[in-house]
Amino acid sequence: MTKDRDTVLRMEDVHKSFGDNHVLRGVSMGIRRGETKILIGPSGTGKSTLLTCINMLTPPESGKIWLLEDEITASKKVNLLRQKIGFVFQDFSLFNHLTALGNVSIGLTKVKGMERKKAREKAMQELKQVGLEDKASSYPAQLSGGQKQRVAIARALAMDPQLILFDEPTSALDPELIGEVLQVMKKLANQGMTMLVVSHEMGFARSVADEVIFMEGGVIVEQGPPAQLFSKPRVERTGEFLSRLSGLFGEEGEK
Amino acid sequence: MTFWDVIQQSWSPMLDGLQVTIQLTLLSIVFGLALGLILALGKVYGWKPVRWLCTAFIEIIRGTPMLVQIFIIYFGLPPYGIRLSPLEAAVIAFSVNSGAYQAEYLRGAIQSIPSGQMQAALSMGMSRWQGVISIIMPQALRRVIPPWTNEFIYLLKYTSLAYIIGTPELMAQARFVASRNYEYFQTYLFAALIYLAIVLVFSELFSWVERKVRIPGFEFHK
Ligand SMILES: Nc1ncnc2c1ncn2[C@@H]1O[C@H](COP(=O)(O)OP(=O)(O)OP(=O)(O)O)[C@@H](O)[C@H]1O
Ligand SMILES: [Mg+2]
Numbered sequence: 068m069t070k071d072r073d074t075v076l077r078m079e080d081v082h083k084s085f086g087d088n089h090v091l092r093g094v095s096m097g098i099r100r101g102e103t104k105i106l107i108g109p110s111g112t113g114k115s116t117l118l119t120c121i122n123m124l125t126p127p128e129s130g131k132i133w134l135l136e137d138e139i140t141a142s143k144k145v146n147l148l149r150q151k152i153g154f155v156f157q158d159f160s161l162f163n164h165l166t167a168l169g170n171v172s173i174g175l176t177k178v179k180g181m182e183r184k185k186a187r188e189k190a191m192q193e194l195k196q197v198g199l200e201d202k203a204s205s206y207p208a209q210l211s212g213g214q215k216q217r218v219a220i221a222r223a224l225a226m227d228p229q230l231i232l233f234d235e236p237t238s239a240l241d242p243e244l245i246g247e248v249l250q251v252m253k254k255l256a257n258q259g260m261t262m263l264v265v266s267h268e269m270g271f272a273r274s275v276a277d278e279v280i281f282m283e284g285g286v287i288v289e290q291g292p293p294a295q296l297f298s299k300p301r302v303e304r305t306g307e308f309l310s311r312l313s314g315l316f317g318e319e320g321e322k
Numbered sequence: 323m324t325f326w327d328v329i330q331q332s333w334s335p336m337l338d339g340l341q342v343t344i345q346l347t348l349l350s351i352v353f354g355l356a357l358g359l360i361l362a363l364g365k366v367y368g369w370k371p372v373r374w375l376c377t378a379f380i381e382i383i384r385g386t387p388m389l390v391q392i393f394i395i396y397f398g399l400p401p402y403g404i405r406l407s408p409l410e411a412a413v414i415a416f417s418v419n420s421g422a423y424q425a426e427y428l429r430g431a432i433q434s435i436p437s438g439q440m441q442a443a444l445s446m447g448m449s450r451w452q453g454v455i456s457i458i459m460p461q462a463l464r465r466v467i468p469p470w471t472n473e474f475i476y477l478l479k480y481t482s483l484a485y486i487i488g489t490p491e492l493m494a495q496a497r498f499v500a501s502r503n504y505e506y507f508q509t510y511l512f513a514a515l516i517y518l519a520i521v522l523v524f525s526e527l528f529s530w531v532e533r534k535v536r537i538p539g540f541e542f543h544k
Binding site: 122124146147149150152153154156158160161162163164173174177178206207208209222223226 | 447452
């Protein structure tokens with residue numbers, strides 16, 4: 068793994084088990100500033116686990132992970148590092164008792180210690196960024212799935228993260244709501260946000276990913292630019308998985 | 323004597339008793355809430371020995387009769403140098419007892435909040451404690467209002483047990499009045515109506531609070 072100054076995230080030989088279920092079996096990778104990487108792979112392969120290892124919600128047993136110069140896996144101040152890593156969940160996990168604006172501003176006031184008024188202004192900016200300034204005072208239950216996920220993205224953005232991790236951000240959405248979320252993510256990618264996205268939206272991967280990573284059985288099987296990986300994968304398993312995906316989700320590339 | 327005569331003759335001591343009943347209830351519910359919060363948080367978030375201690379305490383209190391607890395505190399402690407007035411003993415007994423029940427309601431409410439809420443809080447850099455205070459408790463406390471209202475009403479009525487150790491609350495006053503006027507039925511009926519009225523007032527108050535802090539759609543959330 069090259070270690071240049073542009074590398075935002077770097078991990079080396081990460082292992083994670085739950086009991087005797089050895090989920091991650093030595094994963095190494097890196098993401099440079101402004102890159103978007105898409106992580107694909109069959110269910111139960113450890114994609115979500117890999118993301119939660121990165122922000123230490125489930126600390127790995129061995130291996131090292133760095134965010135810029137800080138070694139996350141050796142840090143005593145994980146809370147501080149987590150501020151710099153946005154996380155967008157499959158099920159949104161918006162704070163149910165707070166309005167959209169409250170969801171976006173609470174990290175600023177409680178974690179960053181920003182004063183209320185400034186926090187609300189910044190939160191409003193972020194809601195604007197995802198096209199939801201008119202929903203600022205709505206509670207999660209009053210929002211559609213797509214709107215909830217956009218609020219969740221605004222909530223992550225508000226912390227000015229170095230990196231945002233997305234765990235299947237559109238797979239809990241009705242098909243007609245997927246587009247609005249992907250559009251926001253695409254905009255972020257174009258603005259230079261660094262992102263690691265677990266997603267099986269092939270059209271999205273094709274248009275925004277710098278690299279697609281295929282994971283199976285707890286290891287990275289193959290990675291490469293989407294055009295290459297999708298058209299002529301080097302490993303047979305990658306090809307099998309991709310053709311099964313397009314069988315499941317219809318022909319790729321319509322989004 | 324007509325019922326009206328009974329009321330006219332006895333309202334003054336009965337209102338004195340009501341005042342003690344309310345005092346006893348409010349003090350016990352508040353101390354009980356503090357204790358319940360500690361026990362519930364200890365049981366859900368504490369490390370193993372703490373969890374075990376909290377569970378043991380809750381089970382012992384819930385598994386023994388209220389009256390036994392009152393007697394232990396009032397009659398059982400003086401030989402060890404702890405002498406309490408009837409009111410003090412009653413407040414302690416009811417606080418401890420109610421605390422154990424409130425702990426279970428709070429624990430249920432805390433555990434009904436999806437685990438993703440804490441995950442999201444931690445992910446944005448909150449400490450576990452901040453997550454509990456800013457994210458979990460505001461939701462759990464809203465959810466606990468209905469069972470907590472029940473607990474309040476139970477407690478209010480249970481305070482009548484304190485007459486046995488001589489606390490001058492409503493029930494003790496009613497007994498006193500009845501022993502003088504021999505109108506047992508009408509005097510106790512009067513006491514019952516006072517209890518009923520005060521229960522209705524408080525349950526109305528708490529459902530007003532519940533509506534006041536209601537989050538749209540939250541109660542239907544998984
Ligand atoms: N907290 C946990 N405790 C125990 N086992 C877990 C836990 N989290 C995940 N696992 C197990 O780890 C394995 C990998 O799970 P993970 O959720 O990372 O897979 P995934 O690639 O994200 O799958 P999916 O596509 O279904 O989301 C699974 O076998 C899962 O049962
Ligand atoms: Mg997953």
